Amino acid sequence: MGRLNNETVLDVRGLRTQFATQDGTVHAVNGVDFTLNAGEFLGVVGESGSGKSVTMMSLLKLIPMPPGEIAGGSAMFDNQDLVELTPKDLRTIRGGRIGFIFQDPMTSLNPVITVGKQITEAIRLHTEASKAEAKARALELLELVGIPDPKQRLKNFPHEMSGGMRQRVMIAMALACSPEIIIADEPTTALDVTIQAQIIDQVRNLQDELGTAVIWITHDLAVVAGLADRVLVMYGGRVVEEARVDVLYSNPQHPYTKGLLNSLPRLDQQGHELIPIEGQPPNMLTEPVGCAFAPRCEYAFDRCYSETPGYTEIAIGQRVACHFDMNAGQPR
Amino acid sequence: MTNTLDTTQPADGAEPAARPKEVLVKIRGLKRHFPVRAGLIKRQVGVVKAVDDVTFDIYRGETLGLVGESGSGKTTTGRVLLRLDKCDGGSIDFDGTDLLSLGTSDLRDIRPRMQTIFQDPHACLNPRMTVASIIGEPLREHTKLLSAEREERIHDLLKLVGLAPDHANRYPHEFSGGQRQRIGIARAIALNPEFIVCDEPIAALDVSIQAQVVNLMLELQEELGLTYLFISHDLSMVRHIADRVAVMYLGKVVELANVDDLYDRPLHPYTQALQSAVPVPDPILERSRERVILEGDIPSPSNPPSGCRFRTRCPIATEKCESVEPEFRELRAGQWVACHYADPDQQPNAGGEHHV
16 A cells, blocks of 8 residues: 555546547547546556556557547646646656556567666656666666666666566666656556566555555456555546445446456355356447446446436545446436 | 376365266377477477476366466467377377377368367457358368258357357458457357367456356356366466366476365465465455465476476475476375475465465
8 A cells, every 4th residue: 555645646637538540530538537646556447448548648648649639638747737748848757757667568678778778768868867877776776676686687688588577677667767656557467477466566565665656557456456545447438436445346336347346257256156247348439428338237227328427426535427326226 | 197087076075976077088198399499400409398298187068277377388288189289299088089190081070079269369260251151161161061051050150159140241350359259159169069178268358258258158068068178377267167177387287176176275386376376356355365476487498497397486395396306196086286295184275375
């Protein structure tokens, strides 16, 4: 658990991102609001196409533009709106005050430059450090993320390292300039489960130690269960539910969250039936009308198809975008 | 090594002995060694022992889960045992037939009885063929059905896997991942096979769709009496679907047991560590779990450690593990383990499992 206080470091309002494609406009993000507090660990859960990655990439304009376009919204970080910033100003934030960790470290590291050089480059780009200072810092970082024999490893090329080691290098690079926020996009999805456990353990310890706010994007509800303070569940380009981690898993309020938990097999349980969510994920090419989950929802009624649900505050910190009150068994 | 690996017998005798005991697939000492070549004249400089002395039985009507991390040889085992890949040693017996002795034409005759479902539904369907021709291909190859009969069979198959008959004339790109996997399943069951090797069939699918496909596979198994070899890295799903489970590490099976024994009373330190590494969707449990975090990476299969292959990452390894390879032996009824120090009398859930 991170150190929590109520100081908001990132405040995203009404973010909308679209992509112009040959087949029409893809409505990837359709009005996302969320806040991130200092030192907080925020899990963002969703399936492919839910908009979880595009939301975070849009914040720092890491999406290709065109065809991508931020159609609306704001993202306040340190009294500046990231959406309005010039590319030059954004560059000082990207990789400096906000670090990124991607899913596949092989495609985000440069294959023909040693990892030592790549880390020192990042440090020198964002700080005034001299070459020697940057190198010392790189060494320190590799030690911090648990790479054995770091001095030797600085001279390695990415292909000379295993997937787990490369992901540790990515974490070291993200931490290089002591960022206020780290955005990690499925950082353990490409790794084997024993290596995933190593990385998760490392991240948990580092976050305790450094108090950096983390946004961890994943499709795996189990991965963030032990990591996050708070979780956003995304579907069809919107946040459908937000809650503190304990509440979300024990008392989900959105039919989609509930459906996801019911469809998961569990290592610690046997014999319970998997109840799948019927139907298919939404087609993002059509302009969203009503609730994107309605066609797959067992509680859906006519209003769900015509009117996009707003947020209902269930408890402090728990909000849900659903017309139906599952507890009362009737529409809200 | 004894000849029968009877692991259907429950350890505590609590389960009814109604399970089928007929062995459908019997593999003994299976080996697949890939040569490593280098230099100008491509001289062989080494060998990757992808599958090294693997022995197990698959009973008719059961699901045998085969789990392991990348590089463990689980996929290669599945391919070799269907003779989709060369076999470098050992024997494969399918319902009394020695598969390795079969010539091309005899092998072709037996193929309809054993099929496979692949991981990536995007890659295993020809994008230029309609669904009807994809599912109809095995029927054209192996049966003498008239085209009207074939069409009827295709419609039946589509219904069986939860698709509509009017999907028959569409192309794979018009379908989502889950629907494509249904097409792959329809093709696999088209010839009424007895045995299907399922190689990570749900790994490429979204979580909410995985349960749909797994439930379909379980329904079909019940309806058609299928036998599955379910290859997966997803230990949670294997617990859900399998009757027995084999755990592989660097080309060897290190533990083989009934699903309950393997998950509640794992004996091999690798099985214990693997299970403790899998996160559970329960925040309170996750925070209180004690984990065995394995150090280091999986060694290269071209240069595996001497003795026990797991010893470089094993928390309880000794000098003996370095010099003597542990024998794969039955430590508890139906539970086979390759470890010098596995203790059959240990308490349930010791080691890797979660404590609440």
